[in-house]
Amino acid sequence: MSAFREQRLPPWRRAVLKVGSSLLAADAHGLSPRHALGLAQFVSASRTQGREVVIVSSGAVAAGRTLVPRAPEAGAPMAARQALAALGQARLMALWQRFFEVPVAQVLLTHDDLRNRRRYLNARATLLELLRLGALPVVNENDTVSVDELKLGDNDNLAAIVAALVNADVLFIASDVDGLYSADPRLDPVAQPVQATLGVSPELMGFAGGAGTRSGTGGMRTKLEAAARASAAGVDTVIFNGTRQDVHRLLAEDRLLGTRIQAERSRPAARKHWLRNAPVGGALAVDAGAVEALRTRGASLLAGGVREVVGEFARGDVVEVRDAGGGAVARGLVQYAAADVRRIAGRHSRDIDLLLGYNYGESVVHRDDLVLL
Numbered sequence: 001m002s003a004f005r006e007q008r009l010p011p012w013r014r015a016v017l018k019v020g021s022s023l024l025a026a027d028a029h030g031l032s033p034r035h036a037l038g039l040a041q042f043v044s045a046s047r048t049q050g051r052e053v054v055i056v057s058s059g060a061v062a063a064g065r066t067l068v069p070r071a072p073e074a075g076a077p078m079a080a081r082q083a084l085a086a087l088g089q090a091r092l093m094a095l096w097q098r099f100f101e102v103p104v105a106q107v108l109l110t111h112d113d114l115r116n117r118r119r120y121l122n123a124r125a126t127l128l129e130l131l132r133l134g135a136l137p138v139v140n141e142n143d144t145v146s147v148d149e150l151k152l153g154d155n156d157n158l159a160a161i162v163a164a165l166v167n168a169d170v171l172f173i174a175s176d177v178d179g180l181y182s183a184d185p186r187l188d189p190v191a192q193p194v195q196a197t198l199g200v201s202p203e204l205m206g207f208a209g210g211a212g213t214r215s216g217t218g219g220m221r222t223k224l225e226a227a228a229r230a231s232a233a234g235v236d237t238v239i240f241n242g243t244r245q246d247v248h249r250l251l252a253e254d255r256l257l258g259t260r261i262q263a264e265r266s267r268p269a270a271r272k273h274w275l276r277n278a279p280v281g282g283a284l285a286v287d288a289g290a291v292e293a294l295r296t297r298g299a300s301l302l303a304g305g306v307r308e309v310v311g312e313f314a315r316g317d318v319v320e321v322r323d324a325g326g327g328a329v330a331r332g333l334v335q336y337a338a339a340d341v342r343r344i345a346g347r348h349s350r351d352i353d354l355l356l357g358y359n360y361g362e363s364v365v366h367r368d369d370l371v372l373l
C-alpha cells in the first residue's frame with residue numbers, strides 16, 4: 001500500500017472539523033484525550049491565525065457506556081442507546097472544554113431541524129452568533145430525539161450539512177486511516193491512495209465498498225456521501241488521519257497528507273443554483289430605492305423598501321422580489337413570515353422589535369441569501 005504525498009491546501013477562513021467515535025473512544029474504555037489533543041491543537045492554531053472552526057463531535061454513546069454498570073450492548077433497544085448518549089454528552093463537552101481557554105458551546109441538532117427551513121435559519125443564526133462571540137461550537141446529533149439518525153450513526157453527513165449551514169470553506173473529516181484509498185486498505189493490500197479529486201463520482205463512491213459490508217454501512221461510505229453533499233454546496237472536503245500528530249501539525253500549516261475532494265462549484269454558484277431552483281412561496285413588491293440598492297450596491301432588502309406582500313409564506317421560504325411594475329428583480333430566503341413582513345413593511349429596521357416583540361435581524365432578505373434575476 002503506497003503512502004499519501006504531501007499537498008498544499010488553499011487557505012481557508014472557516015471550517016468544520018468532524019471527529020468520530022473511533023478517534024475519541026479508540027480503546028473502548030470511554031473517551032480518551034489521546035487523539036483529541038492533537039486535533040484540538042490544530043483547532044487552536046487555526047483560531048490563532050484568525051480562522052473559525054466548528055467541531056462536529058461523536059462519542060456521546062461511547063462515553064455514556066462507561067458511566068453506568070451493565071451498560072446496554074449494541075443491539076439494545078433504541079431508548080437504551082439514547083439514554084447512553086444523554087449520559088455521555090456532558091462528558092463529551094467536558095473533554096473538549098479541557099483543551100480550550102475559550103468557552104465551548106454545545107449545539108445539538110437533528111436532521112429534522114435542518115430540513116425545516118425556519119429551524120435551519122435559527123440554527124444558522126445561533127452558530128454564526130457563537131462564532132462572532134469567539135466561542136467554539138461543538139455540534140452533535142440530538143440523539144435523545146433523533147431515532148433514525150442514532151441508528152445510522154451518521155455524523156459525517158451532519159457535518160456536511162453544518163458546513164453548508166455556516167458557509168464553511170472546507171470540511172475536515174478526521175478518520176482512523178490516512179485518507180481514501182481505491183479499496184478498504186484493511187482488506188486490500190494493494191489499495192491505492194486517492195490524493196485529490198473533483199467532486200464524488202460513482203467510481204469514487206465504489207471505492208468505499210458495497211452496502212452490507214462494514215464499510216458500506218459507515219466507514220468511508222458516509223464520508224463520501226458527506227463529501228458529495230459538501231461539494232454540492234460548494235464546500236471542499238479533506239479526509240485525513242486523526243490519529244497522527246504529524247498530520248495535525250501539517251494541517252495547521254495548510255499542508256495535507258490525505259485526500260482532498262474539491263467542490264464541483266463555487267459556494268456563491270451553489271447558493272445561486274439552489275435559490276434559482278427552489279420553489280417560491282410568495283413575493284415582495286419593493287420600491288425603486290430598494291431595487292437600486294439590491295442591483296447596484298449588493299445590499300440586503302430592508303423592511304423600509306417593502307411596499308406589498310403577496311401570498312403566504314413562512315420564515316425561511318424562498319420569495320420573489322418584484323419592482324413596482326411587477327417585474328422579477330431577485331429571489332431570496334425570507335427572514336420573516338408573510339404576516340410579520342406585512343407589519344414591518346415600510347418601517348425602519350430599528351422598529352422591528354417594537355412592532356413584532358422580537359427580531360431576526362434587520363434584513364427581510366439578507367444579501368447572502370439573495371440572487372439577482
Ligand SMILES: Nc1ncnc2c1ncn2[C@@H]1O[C@H](COP(=O)(O)OP(=O)(O)O)[C@@H](O)[C@H]1O
Nearest residue numbers: 020021022180181183184207208215218219220
Ligand atoms: N476505500 C477506503 N479507503 C479508506 N478506508 C476505507 C475504505 N473503505 C472502507 N474503509 C474503512 O473506513 C474506516 C474509517 O471509518 P470509521 O471507522 O467508520 O470512522 P468514524 O468512526 O470516524 O466515522 C477505515 O478504518 C477503513 O477500514
Ligand SMILES: N[C@@H](CCC(=O)OP(=O)(O)O)C(=O)O
Nearest residue numbers: 021058059060061153154155
Ligand atoms: N451521535 C452519536 C454517534 C453518531 C456517529 O456518527 O458516530 P461516528 O460514526 O463515530 O461519527 C454519539 O455521539 O455517540
